[in-house]
Amino acid sequence: MPFLYEPEPPRGVAETIVPGIRRIVAGNATPTTYHGTNTYLIGEGDDVTVLDPGPDREDHVQHILDATGGRVRNILLSHAHRDHFGAAPALRAATGAPIHAFHESAEPDFTPDVPLRDGDPVLGMVAIHTPGHAPDHLCFAAGNGILFSADHVMSWSSTVVSPPKGNMTEYCNSLRLMLARPETLFLPGHGPKLPNPKPFVQDLLNNRQRRERAIAGILTDEPLSTGIIMNALYSKVDPVLRRAAERNVISHLIKLEAEGLAIREGELWRRAQPVAADAINQDNL
Known part of the structure; x- marks a missing residue:
């Protein structure tokens, strides 16, 4: 981007x-x-x-x-x-x-x-x-x-x-x-x-959609923490940016939960059903 x-x-x-x-x-x-x-x-x-x-x-x-x-x-x-x-x-x-x-x-x-x-x-x-x-x-x-x-x-x-x-x-x-x-x-x-903001805005939306597919693809039948999911997707080392990335992951998981694609078990998350993965490793929050 x-x-x-x-x-x-x-x-x-x-x-x-x-x-x-x-x-x-x-x-x-x-x-x-x-x-x-x-x-x-x-x-x-x-x-x-x-x-x-x-x-x-x-x-x-x-x-x-x-x-x-x-x-x-x-x-x-x-x-x-x-x-x-x-x-x-x-x-x-x-x-x-x-x-x-x-x-x-x-x-x-x-x-x-x-x-x-x-x-x-x-x-x-x-x-x-x-x-x-x-x-x-x-x-x-x-x-x-x-x-x-x-x-x-x-x-x-x-x-x-x-x-x-x-x-x-x-x-x-x-x-x-x-x-x-x-x-x-x-x-x-x-x-x-x-x-010329429209191409940039479209990139932002595309990135969120890619990220969501990647998160859905990481989920398994075994419950995972948001930290594990974040580490699989982001290579950020700054602790502030890592916290921000994890907050975005949680927000995506809540969206997936509302759509019936993820299940929350306390602080852990697992998949609700198989989802095709698009696990593109990008570092955009």
Whole structure:
């Protein structure tokens, strides 16, 4: 899969990505967040929307305030994972800007000021519910060929789908939804912008389907642990990436269980019936 990479971006700087949209990359680099969370500043002057304020870091909030002069009119959330949502309360307190987010947040202690549903117009865009990575995940179609794809489609990596809130069936369905979209440029939650996104999205879906067939092919009548299944498919050595890979394996197994193709026995899994294997050993999560 042709992932896209970029040099480490300058910290604390709002770089123009396309006219009218700037990006500040938070200093929360990890093996699963790449260089850090992309915080987007949409608009100029007194009409700036901050999409995904990022992690709860005082320095990052200050960078947003410096870049906007504190003139933030709205805060928009793709989903309530801490690397995207953590700074939202502090930014709201500093600016008074209301928070727009999915009406049923995955964060139990958070209620958005402006609740959104699939298809709702929001700040000149359209909210698109894309569950899978998170149940409250939204993408935003900007109407000018641009779609903010957050963690649903990222250019530098495939997405971790970690149960119980991550759902592989919903994730694959949301990828199919993206294939039907007209946008020609995706701006993700981590990593560089993604031009011509449809072939990339199709590759993501194909990879998930190959991975699922491989997992089904590994299952036997003897119950196996998810660690054994993960080791048979992945050669990753970084412990963080290994945990992420195992979470994806579990999500696939839950999907197979729902389809009557796998049986769970405590923490172990076995096959429900013979399945043709396509055990392609790829390292994409």
